Amino acid sequence: MSHLDDPARPAPPLGMLAELTHRCPLQCPYCSNPLELTRKRDELDTATWQRVFAEAAELGVLQVHLSGGEPALRQDLEALVASCAEQGLYSNLITAGVNIDRARLEALAEAGLDHVQLSVQGATAPINDHIANQPGAFDKKLAFAREVADVGLPLTLNSVIHRANLHQIPELVELALDLGARRLEIAHAQYYGWALENRGALMPPREQVMEALALVEAARERLEGKLVIDAVVPDYYARLPKPCMNGWGRQSLNVTPAGRVLPCHAAETIPGLTFLNVREHGLGEIWYDSSAFNAYRGTAWMPDTCQSCERREIDWGGCRCQALALTGEASQMDPVCERSPYHDEIQTLAIVDSKRDDDFTYRRFSRQSA
Numbered sequence: 001m002s003h004l005d006d007p008a009r010p011a012p013p014l015g016m017l018a019e020l021t022h023r024c025p026l027q028c029p030y031c032s033n034p035l036e037l038t039r040k041r042d043e044l045d046t047a048t049w050q051r052v053f054a055e056a057a058e059l060g061v062l063q064v065h066l067s068g069g070e071p072a073l074r075q076d077l078e079a080l081v082a083s084c085a086e087q088g089l090y091s092n093l094i095t096a097g098v099n100i101d102r103a104r105l106e107a108l109a110e111a112g113l114d115h116v117q118l119s120v121q122g123a124t125a126p127i128n129d130h131i132a133n134q135p136g137a138f139d140k141k142l143a144f145a146r147e148v149a150d151v152g153l154p155l156t157l158n159s160v161i162h163r164a165n166l167h168q169i170p171e172l173v174e175l176a177l178d179l180g181a182r183r184l185e186i187a188h189a190q191y192y193g194w195a196l197e198n199r200g201a202l203m204p205p206r207e208q209v210m211e212a213l214a215l216v217e218a219a220r221e222r223l224e225g226k227l228v229i230d231a232v233v234p235d236y237y238a239r240l241p242k243p244c245m246n247g248w249g250r251q252s253l254n255v256t257p258a259g260r261v262l263p264c265h266a267a268e269t270i271p272g273l274t275f276l277n278v279r280e281h282g283l284g285e286i287w288y289d290s291s292a293f294n295a296y297r298g299t300a301w302m303p304d305t306c307q308s309c310e311r312r313e314i315d316w317g318g319c320r321c322q323a324l325a326l327t328g329e330a331s332q333m334d335p336v337c338e339r340s341p342y343h344d345e346i347q348t349l350a351i352v353d354s355k356r357d358d359d360f361t362y363r364r365f366s367r368q369s370a
């Protein structure tokens with residue numbers, strides 16, 4: 001029986017993150033890309049990405065997030081956007097907004113781009129530029145955001161939040177309103193990959209986090225119908241795990257610049273999994289049949305405590321990469337869960353890290369990805 005006739009087969013994915021390149025002009029200390037970056041010469045070429053988009057549409061994907069690194073460093077970005085449009089895929093460009101001029105933005109809109117998600121590292125130039133380690137970046141981002149509005153594309157503002165910018169949440173809300181964004185995503189730094197190196201510089205104290213969440217809640221109510229604000233309690237201070245990726249292999253997949261297909265951004269940190277490559281395998285085969293996508297799909301893999309928990313199909317066991325980073329085993333309970341034997345330990349760890357005074361270790365791409 002093929003998976004198409006199998007009633008127990010997984011649903012098709014809805015979204016695909018297309019990581020077009022790891023190259024990036026910024027040097028954020030919480031960079032979520034892997035420690036080992038893909039070089040330019042090893043990136044998928046235009047024709048392969050176009051085939052992948054066709055396979056994604058065939059599989060049932062509705063939205064493609066064109067991401068990186070900085071996707072605008074790909075000279076073929078317009079052709080890739082056009083290819084998404086041809087396949088009927090909604091395209092979202094995730095950009096740092098420091099290297100796209102008006103002519104290029106118009107060309108991207110002309111090619112069929114549907115949405116822009118702009119990252120900001122802070123709500124003011126000194127903080128933004130310090131975190132990105134790039135003088136002048138904030139002014140370029142503001143100018144870009146105004147061009148996005150001018151060209152008529154919908155805009156989401158995304159800010160990764162940590163100790164150095166958490167106090168700016170009210171200003172980020174004002175900035176989003178000022179720039180005409182429809183959505184503001186307040187994403188707490190996730191501590192795997194490069195961010196793990198910087199936990200002692202990034203981890204905020206619990207009281208500051210709780211105050212910030214109260215401010216977000218008040219802003220959400222005040223701005224209902226005007227601005228959507230997404231924010232969740234950061235993992236280390238939560239009692240319940242988040243449904244990472246809405247469940248492993250449930251709704252979305254990531255394609256790396258080199259063509260490996262992952263169930264989540266950090267999946268390559270998990271030892272023992274083999275990730276198939278779109279150069280040799282079809283996206284449908286990878287989604288339905290590959291061992292990596294089936295490793296933590298559903299609930300059968302879960303430890304007993306999770307299997308018997310009424311939230312097992314709400315949080316889907318939390319985050320595998322975090323379980324690995326904090327316990328050494330990807331199949332452990334996510335220690336964010338208060339039922340995990342590691343829960344108290346990570347809360348203590350967060351308190352200790354929030355009191356450290358480390359400097360940022362910046363992510364320098366140029367030497368690794370040329």
Ligand code: FES
Nearest residue numbers: 244264319320321
């Ligand atoms: Fe890999 Fe959460 S980041 S499962």
